[in-house]
Amino acid sequence: MLRNTSSGYGAIAIVFHWTMAVLILALVGLGLYMTGLEQTDPSLYPLYQLHKSLGLTALALAVLRLAWRVINPSPRLPQTMSRIERVAAHLGHAGLYALMLAIPLSGWLMVSASPWGIPTVIFNLFTVPHLPVPEALGDKAAAEAVLKGVHEILGWSLIVLVGLHVAAALKHHFISRDTVFKRMTSLKPATESR
Ligand code: HEM
Ligand code: HEM
Incomplete structure (x- = not known):
């Protein structure tokens, strides 16, 4: 039951999905909260470090x-879904995977470009090196500004896509009444209820 079968998710995919769902939703909330604080707020530095630590953890988990x-x-998606629905589901999942990689990478590049050179200390334990920033983005301040914009736009794209994803999951469960939601929440082989 660790591996997926042709009709259900295995334990590893389910644990990855829900751990990362909680982590990513927490990162979005923390990101929006901390960027709304006054620059003089004493919790700013520890919250940014926590966001960076959780964000790089999310990147490592996304790669695994x-x-x-x-x-x-x-x-496989149920045969009861139309071809268009299946293509939309695959594109949506591909988009979520792309954002799970691109958002933390843009964040890591952003802090690497910063002229302040603030280190990223993972959970107060060890420092992660800065990434080389492409010269095409201009000097450090310009590159940081571009990457901040990219991180923010990707963050909002994720919020929209996750909103659609959750709406689709609920539609499968309550309207189509197929196995799609149940197979991400249970290891038991699900049967169609219609
Ligand atoms: C899946 C992972 C991540 C998600 C979902 C995420 C999401 C967000 C969101 C929604 C914001 C607030 C919007 C904004 O102003 O940009 C934000 C801000 C920020 N994030 Fe992330 N982030 C992630 C990973 C990272 C990583 C890995 C780093 C750095 C190593 C990072 C560094 C930052 C910084 C420095 C800000 C504040 C930008 C500012 O001051 O305007 N993030 N993040
Ligand atoms: C919090 C509410 C969420 C619900 C109710 C939910 C529900 C589901 C369900 C039912 C599936 C199975 C689809 C299928 O059988 O093909 C699924 C798959 C998936 N979910 Fe979510 N999800 C949630 C959050 C998230 C978040 C926050 C992310 C990432 C940003 C995410 C990323 C994915 C991906 C990439 C898949 C495809 C898995 C694969 O087949 O490789 N989900 N989700």
């Missing part, structure tokens, strides 16, 4: 999750 997905294909 994608590797697991490559060697362990996802269950």
Whole structure:
């Protein structure tokens, strides 16, 4: 039951999904909260460090999750879904995976470009090196501004896509009444209820 089957998710995919869902929603909330604080707020520095630590944890988990997905294909979508619905579901999932990589990478690049050179100390334990920032983005201040904009736009794109994703999951459960929601919440083989 660790691996996916053709009709259901295995334990590893389910644990990855829900751990990362909680982590990413917490990161969005924390990101929006901390950027609304006054620059003089004493909690600003620890909250930014926490956001960076959780964000890089999400990046590491996203890489492991994608590797697991490559060697362990996802269950097939139910035949009751139209071709367009299936294409939309695949595109939506691909978009979520792309954002799970691109958002933390843009954040890491942003703090690497900052002229302040503030270190990223993961959970107060060890310092993560800065990434090389592409010269095409201009001097440090200009590159930081561009990457801040990119991180913010990607963050809002994630909020919209997750909103659609959750709406689709609820539609499957309450309107279509198929197995799509149940197979991400339970290891028991789900049966169609209509
Ligand atoms: C999946 C992972 C992540 C998510 C969902 C996320 C989300 C967000 C959101 C929604 C904001 C507030 C909007 C904004 O002004 O940009 C934000 C801000 C920020 N994030 Fe992230 N983030 C993630 C990972 C990271 C990582 C890995 C770093 C750095 C190592 C980082 C550094 C920052 C910084 C420095 C800000 C504040 C930008 C400012 O002062 O305007 N983030 N993040
Ligand atoms: C919090 C509410 C959420 C609910 C109710 C939910 C529900 C689901 C369900 C039911 C599936 C299975 C779809 C299928 O059988 O094909 C799924 C898959 C998926 N979810 Fe979520 N999800 C949530 C949050 C998130 C978040 C925050 C992310 C990431 C940003 C995410 C990313 C994904 C991805 C990438 C898949 C495809 C898994 C694969 O087959 O590789 N989900 N979700």
